[in-house]
Amino acid sequence: MLEIKDLHVVVEEDGTEILKGVNLTINKGEIHAIMGPNGSGKSTLSKVVAGHPAYEVTSGDILFEDESILELDPEERAHLGIFLAFQYPVEVPGVTNKTLLRQAYNTIAKEQGREELDPLEFEDYVEDRLEIVEMKKEFLDRSVNAGFSGGEKKRNEIFQMAVLNPKLSFLDETDSGLDIDALKVVAKGINHLADEDKAVCLVTHYQRILDYIVPDHVHVMLDGKIVKSGDKELAVKLEDKGYDWLTDLASVSVNGESN
Numbered sequence: 001m002l003e004i005k006d007l008h009v010v011v012e013e014d015g016t017e018i019l020k021g022v023n024l025t026i027n028k029g030e031i032h033a034i035m036g037p038n039g040s041g042k043s044t045l046s047k048v049v050a051g052h053p054a055y056e057v058t059s060g061d062i063l064f065e066d067e068s069i070l071e072l073d074p075e076e077r078a079h080l081g082i083f084l085a086f087q088y089p090v091e092v093p094g095v096t097n098k099t100l101l102r103q104a105y106n107t108i109a110k111e112q113g114r115e116e117l118d119p120l121e122f123e124d125y126v127e128d129r130l131e132i133v134e135m136k137k138e139f140l141d142r143s144v145n146a147g148f149s150g151g152e153k154k155r156n157e158i159f160q161m162a163v164l165n166p167k168l169s170f171l172d173e174t175d176s177g178l179d180i181d182a183l184k185v186v187a188k189g190i191n192h193l194a195d196e197d198k199a200v201c202l203v204t205h206y207q208r209i210l211d212y213i214v215p216d217h218v219h220v221m222l223d224g225k226i227v228k229s230g231d232k233e234l235a236v237k238l239e240d241k242g243y244d245w246l247t248d249l250a251s252v253s254v255n256g257e258s259n
């Protein structure tokens with residue numbers, strides 16, 4: 001579904017290189033987790049896949065369903081079925097959740113040749129989506145994220161994912177700031193939404209969400225590169241040992257030897 005090939009990315013404004021040769025393949029039906037220390041480039045990778053304009057790809061490629069998406073703007077990528085849940089969800093005062101989501105849903109439906117929903121049909125459609133994340137109906141009529149608690153904002157991101165039903169979701173630290181009950185609800189929602197036709201990539205610092213969402217692959221990002229990949233056990237090891245043991249591996253790989 002997604003193939004990232006030797007991706008190098010700089011900050012558009014000042015040319016600082018953030019991603020230094022990322023390779024990552026995500027197939028349909030898979031759940032991936034990307035871990036790594038602060039500032040290693042995890043959020044940048046998510047944003048670049050979604051088409052954030054602050055970054056420039058200097059070499060490499062991103063293929064979605066076998067086609068390069070580098071020339072597509074963020075809206076076009078969303079129409080294809082790529083979704084990014086933000087680390088810091090934005091507030092949009094004056095625009096209700098319901099209005100934003102129906103607009104987004106219908107724009108994507110139109111692009112994908114599906115039927116658009118009128119306000120009443122949309123109400124019916126979102127009802128069971130609300131249940132997936134155990135969110136109260138009142139949230140539909142509130143301005144997007146305005147005055148939401150940190151945990152409510154994160155839950156709202158998963159609600160958006162539930163409504164838009166994307167093929168590929170990048171969830172950037174969706175687990176941070178969640179109490180244990182909310183974490184379980186959000187994890188249940190993600191598991192519910194991740195099926196054999198879809199793929200999910202979780203960016204996380206903590207192994208704990210992976211107790212509820214079992215990833216097929218865990219990757220460690222260090223200084224703009226994925227330096228190690230493994231299964232769920234790798235996340236457990238990271239929790240226990242931190243990242244220092246990998247820093248050595250990363251420098252070995254930089255010197256051209258195997259890691």
Ligand SMILES: Nc1ncnc2c1ncn2[C@@H]1O[C@H](COP(=O)(O)OP(=O)(O)OP(=O)(O)O)[C@@H](O)[C@H]1O
Nearest residue numbers: 011016018036037038039040041042043044045054
């Ligand atoms: N738009 C930008 N302008 C300048 N520097 C940037 C920009 N975006 C990212 N960076 C820098 O790139 C590096 C990687 O940032 P990124 O947010 O991708 O890291 P991260 O791995 O997600 O970190 P964290 O775990 O702290 O969220 C950081 O040093 C950051 O300051």
